[in-house]
Amino acid sequence: MEWITRLMEALGSPGAGLLVALENVFPPVPSEVILPLAGFTAGQGKMSLIAAIVWTTIGSTAGALVLYGLGAWLGLDRLRRLADKIPFVTVSDVDKSDAWFDKHGSKAVFIGRMVPVVRSLISIPAGVSGMPIMKFTLYTAAGSLVWNSALILAGYALGDNYELVDRYLGWLSTAVLAVLAISVAWFVVARVKERRS
Template structure:
């Protein structure tokens, strides 16, 4: 928190954007902490509210493009080969996921940018599936603008109580992680039973 505060004090709104870009790639501190802090800082008059929203949205896009590039580099064929080496997973699973993403990828990217944990991860399958970069950028920017604006404005309105945003959204993050873990366990168990039968 001290590092992020000093970054914003030194660089202003671009500092908040840089923190969000880094958080997208390797999240040491979640956006649920960074964005309300940016709103609180704007409320103190140290940075511009509009600039904070625009810079953090730009940071979100930059971070997402890094992970998109990772997915594109990984590619579908390489992912299929990796899948064949993972227990309970096959190349056909990758193909099914890719088909799903071809149909629903646009909505997944847009909505995914507003879901804790998923907001970073969604960029990788977008790159793997070969979603056009321009389309990915537009929907990432749109979803990020909504998410960033909501959290920054919440921090702005709450003032010194801005940490309440992270406290309540922390429950959502925990629920998302729990749902992902349950889905993975269910997949592994059901695949194991199918193989035995």
């Protein structure tokens, strides 16, 4: 926390943007900590509130584009080949997921940017499915703007109690991880039963 605070004080709102970009690619510190702290720092007069929102949205979008690029590099054909080597996964699973993303990708990216854990991960299937990069960038920036604004403004309003944002959103992150874990477990059990029958 001290290092994050120093970086923001030294670089201002571009520092907050850099931290959020890094968090998207490799989450050492979640945005639930960075963004309210940016709001608190803006409340102290050490950076502009508007600049904090703008720079963190730029950072979020830049970080998401890195993961989009990873997904594009992986590509659908390579993912299909990998599916044959991954236990319980089939090529038809990849094709169904790709078809779903073609239909719902815009909404998934926009809403996904506001869901802990999913925020970063949603960029990879967007790249894999070949979602147009300008469309991806637009929906990513829009979703990030909503998320970043909400958390920065919460930190700004809460002042010294900005850590409450992370405390309450921590429950949401845990719930999302639990749902993902249950989904994976259900998928594996269903596949085992399918193969036995």
